[in-house]
Amino acid sequence: MSSASPAGPDPSDPAGWDPESVVSPEPRPRDGWWSALAGVVATAAGLAVAELVAAFVDPSSSPVVAVGGAVVDGVPGWLKDLAVSWFGTADKAVLLATMGVVSLAGAALAGVLERRRPPWGAVLLGAVGVVAAVVAAGRPGANIAWALPSLLGVVAAIALLSALLRRVETWFAEDERPRADRRYAIDRRRFLQWTGVTAAGAVVVLGVSRVVSAGGRAVTAAREAIRLPRPATTAPAVPAGADLGVEGAAPYVTPNPEFYRIDTALVVPQVDPDDWSLTVTGLVDEPFTITWDDLLALPLEEHHVTLACVSNEVGGDLIGNALWLGYPVRELLARAKPQGGADMVLSRSTDGFTAGTPLEVLQEADRDCLVAVGMNGEPLPTEHGFPARLVVPGLYGYVSATKWVTELKVTRFADEQGYWTPRGWSALGPIKLSSRIDVPRPGDDLPAGAVTLAGVAWAQHTGIERVEVRVDDGDWVAADLADTVGPDTWRQWRLDWDATPGDHLVAVRATDADGNLQVEAEAPPAPDGATGWHTIELTIT
Numbered sequence: 023m024s025s026a027s028p029a030g031p032d033p034s035d036p037a038g039w040d041p042e043s044v045v046s047p048e049p050r051p052r053d054g055w056w057s058a059l060a061g062v063v064a065t066a067a068g069l070a071v072a073e074l075v076a077a078f079v080d081p082s083s084s085p086v087v088a089v090g091g092a093v094v095d096g097v098p099g100w101l102k103d104l105a106v107s108w109f110g111t112a113d114k115a116v117l118l119a120t121m122g123v124v125s126l127a128g129a130a131l132a133g134v135l136e137r138r139r140p141p142w143g144a145v146l147l148g149a150v151g152v153v154a155a156v157v158a159a160g161r162p163g164a165n166i167a168w169a170l171p172s173l174l175g176v177v178a179a180i181a182l183l184s185a186l187l188r189r190v191e192t193w194f195a196e197d198e199r200p201r202a203d204r205r206y207a208i209d210r211r212r213f214l215q216w217t218g219v220t221a222a223g224a225v226v227v228l229g230v231s232r233v234v235s236a237g238g239r240a241v242t243a244a245r246e247a248i249r250l251p252r253p254a255t256t257a258p259a260v261p262a263g264a265d266l267g268v269e270g271a272a273p274y275v276t277p278n279p280e281f282y283r284i285d286t287a288l289v290v291p292q293v294d295p296d297d298w299s300l301t302v303t304g305l306v307d308e309p310f311t312i313t314w315d316d317l318l319a320l321p322l323e324e325h326h327v328t329l330a331c332v333s334n335e336v337g338g339d340l341i342g343n344a345l346w347l348g349y350p351v352r353e354l355l356a357r358a359k360p361q362g363g364a365d366m367v368l369s370r371s372t373d374g375f376t377a378g379t380p381l382e383v384l385q386e387a388d389r390d391c392l393v394a395v396g397m398n399g400e401p402l403p404t405e406h407g408f409p410a411r412l413v414v415p416g417l418y419g420y421v422s423a424t425k426w427v428t429e430l431k432v433t434r435f436a437d438e439q440g441y442w443t444p445r446g447w448s449a450l451g452p453i454k455l456s457s458r459i460d461v462p463r464p465g466d467d468l469p470a471g472a473v474t475l476a477g478v479a480w481a482q483h484t485g486i487e488r489v490e491v492r493v494d495d496g497d498w499v500a501a502d503l504a505d506t507v508g509p510d511t512w513r514q515w516r517l518d519w520d521a522t523p524g525d526h527l528v529a530v531r532a533t534d535a536d537g538n539l540q541v542e543a544e545a546p547p548a549p550d551g552a553t554g555w556h557t558i559e560l561t562i563t
């Protein structure tokens with residue numbers, strides 16, 4: 023080991039000192055840093071190899087995605103809530119960044135270990151690779167081939183690490199050679215060349231893996247080729263007065279690209295409609311499975327429904343309204359004939375997510391619960407559940423809106439739980455009556471005089487009856503309500519206010535069609551939805 027002697031040529035030995043030689047005159051850096059660099063580059067190249075293999079196996083079989091997904095599913099509820107409250111919908115990016123930092127540190131450590139205490143660096147890499155392989159093979163929808171990316175990746179990483187460390191070895195072994203044979207600069211250059219080539223190779227392999235990642239492109243092509251059938255039952259036309267046209271307010275129908283997205287998936291599941299089927303099973307007399315073509319051949323219906331996330335804070339934007347095309351869940355259930363004693367339908371996604379929905383909600387004759395295939399006139403966008411998802415008016419998404427849905431299991435709340443229930447969220451999730459101020463935004467530059475206040479209010483499946491606005495300690499004033507197609511969507515509101523200079527607090531509250539007033543007491547999203555009146559501070563100049 024040369025690490026104990028970090029110095030360069032020994033200046034106390036004038037006989038061997040030749041300034042013209044290639045002997046490095048400055049003290050050499052310690053080999054620890056170079057070993058760490060070798061570890062990082064070899065590991066990065068191994069990960070690139072794993073991505074390339076995953077491109078052929080399945081995008082979700084990549085060690086990064088599989089381990090990240092296992093972390094998402096495995097972290098305790100409180101930690102996850104903390105992450106979401108700190109980072110919001112960036113929580114996944116933060117997770118990936120954290121994994122990146124941990125991998126970097128581990129890779130550097132493996133490099134140093136392998137140099138100082140071989141074969142422990144290789145053992146460390148190998149152990150991590152095997153764990154990743156086991157985790158990947160155990161992911162929802164996985165098969166044994168999902169272990170391949172991690173295994174081949176780690177074999178590549180170990181081979182490259184030992185190759186790079188051989189260069190470090192030669193370079194730092196020179197202390198033992200006769201002075202005239204020392205060629206530090208050349209050996210250093212060799213090591214750096216090898217390292218650079220490996221790093222560049224990793225980038226190329228990663229790029230190739232992206233290009234050949236056929237799964238995603240095949241599904242995109244399949245989606246683009248789909249011509250959705252005409253609905254047997256069309257939705258009522260959106261009345262002109264549903265959109266009050268206030269600039270900055272949420273439009274009545276949310277365009278797909280602007281629709282909020284919430285799910286546990288680190289990569290969007292790519293489900294080919296040709297491989298997709300939906301099975302109705304569990305406590306039923308006649309379980310059955312339908313294919314994509316079977317589903318499209320059924321009489322489909324169109325309904326506007328406003329989806330909302332239980333994690334939405336008061337005033338938050340995890341809510342959107344769309345026109346859904348699909349087949350009533352109630353009809354599928356009727357065909358399967360649920361047995362007595364069943365009270366829940368556990369819907370399952372290809373990625374293992376599940377939602378527990380009350381059976382009787384799905385069976386209600388006047389509630390348009392759909393297995394949806396279309397969103398605002400096009401096939402579901404992949405991130406919103408292509409090829410099929412559930413849409414249930416009146417329930418938060420986490421207990422109803424399963425995307426990439428492939429199974430409806432009729433069961434009992436006493437026997438099964440949806441994904442979020444053991445993580446600290448309520449088993450039942452009816453959407454709470456709520457309202458929001460969209461304009462003006464706090465911080466807007468507002469001159470005194472006429473100021474338009476506007477926003478949305480929602481009480482899915484009951485409907486909004488009244489929205490009131492209060493400025494400071496004034497009286498509650500009824501806002502104008504926009505038209506709506508029915509009780510399952512949100513409703514816009516607006517109010518013109520004669521604003522006076524100064525700081526003002528503006529609050530909004532809604533009343534539903536049953537006469538219930540929105541709850542004033544503030545509550546956080548967990549465990550079953552936030553409450554409180556949305557209040558904003560405006561400065562009028």
Ligand SMILES: Nc1nc2c(c(=O)[nH]1)N[C@H]1C(S)=C(S)[C@@H](COP(=O)(O)O)O[C@H]1N2
Pocket residue numbers: 281282283284285286287329330331332371372373375405406407418419420422423424425426
């Ligand atoms: N497969 C799957 N479906 C899912 C989820 C998920 O994590 N995985 N999240 C649910 C939650 S919490 C919500 S709020 C809605 C959001 O649907 P969107 O992303 O289309 O807006 O999807 C639901 N369906």
Ligand SMILES: [Mo]
Pocket residue numbers: 284330331332333418419420
């Ligand atoms: Mo949600």
